[in-house]
Amino acid sequence: MDPMTMFCFIFCWLSTGSTWAQEPNSLRTQVERNNLSWPPPDLRIEIDKSDRQMKLFSNQTLLRTYPVALGFSPDGDKAVEGDGRTPLGVFRIVTRNPHSAYYRFMGLSYPTSEDAARGLKDGLITPAQARAIREAEQDGRQPPWNTNLGGAIGLHGRGSRGDWTLGCIAVEDAHMRELWEIGRLGLEVKIQE
Numbered sequence: 001m002d003p004m005t006m007f008c009f010i011f012c013w014l015s016t017g018s019t020w021a022q023e024p025n026s027l028r029t030q031v032e033r034n035n036l037s038w039p040p041p042d043l044r045i046e047i048d049k050s051d052r053q054m055k056l057f058s059n060q061t062l063l064r065t066y067p068v069a070l071g072f073s074p075d076g077d078k079a080v081e082g083d084g085r086t087p088l089g090v091f092r093i094v095t096r097n098p099h100s101a102y103y104r105f106m107g108l109s110y111p112t113s114e115d116a117a118r119g120l121k122d123g124l125i126t127p128a129q130a131r132a133i134r135e136a137e138q139d140g141r142q143p144p145w146n147t148n149l150g151g152a153i154g155l156h157g158r159g160s161r162g163d164w165t166l167g168c169i170a171v172e173d174a175h176m177r178e179l180w181e182i183g184r185l186g187l188e189v190k191i192q193e
Helices: 003-015 027-033 113-121 127-139 173-182
Strands: 043-048 053-058 061-067 089-097 105-108 154-156 188-192
Touching (some): 027 061, 027 173, 061 173, 089 154, 113 127
Parallel strands (some): 043 188
Antiparallel strands (some): 043 053, 053 061, 089 105, 089 188, 105 154
C-alpha cells in the first residue's frame, strides 16, 4: 500500500470512532483519568435547564459536561403535547434508536406516573391511559407517547445552539456518540430548572 493510501486508511479509520488512538479529551480518557473501569459504573445524567448543561456522573465523580438545547419554550415543566417545554423530573432511558432523524435518539420515560396523575386530574387523559403510563413505569418500559401529555421526549443529536426542539434535549453529534456508547436502557436522567 502506498503512503497516501495508508494515510487515508488510518485517517478514515480513526474518524469513525476507533479506539486505537483515543482523543486526549475523550470520555474514555476521562474515565481512565479517574481510575474507573469501562464502561464506567453507576452512571447517571443530570440536566440543568437554567444553564443549559448536561452532566454525566459515575457515582459522585463528574465525568463530562455537555452544552444542551431544550424545547423551544423551555421555561417550566411540560404540561401538554406541543407546548415546547422540556419536562422536569427523574426519568430513565427506555428506548434507543440508532437511525433517528436527529442522529441518534435515547427515549426517556416521560410521561411518568406523576404526570399521569396530573393529566387525569386535569381531564387531559383517560383512566386507561393513566393506568398504561403507571404500568409502563413499573415495568421500566416506554410509556404511551400518544396522549395529550405528549411524549417521545429524549436525548438526541443535531446541535446544542439555541432552544429548538419540541421538548427533547439536544447535544452536538460528537457528544451524542459518546453518550450513545454508555447510555444503556434504565440509565437515570434527572432534569431540573
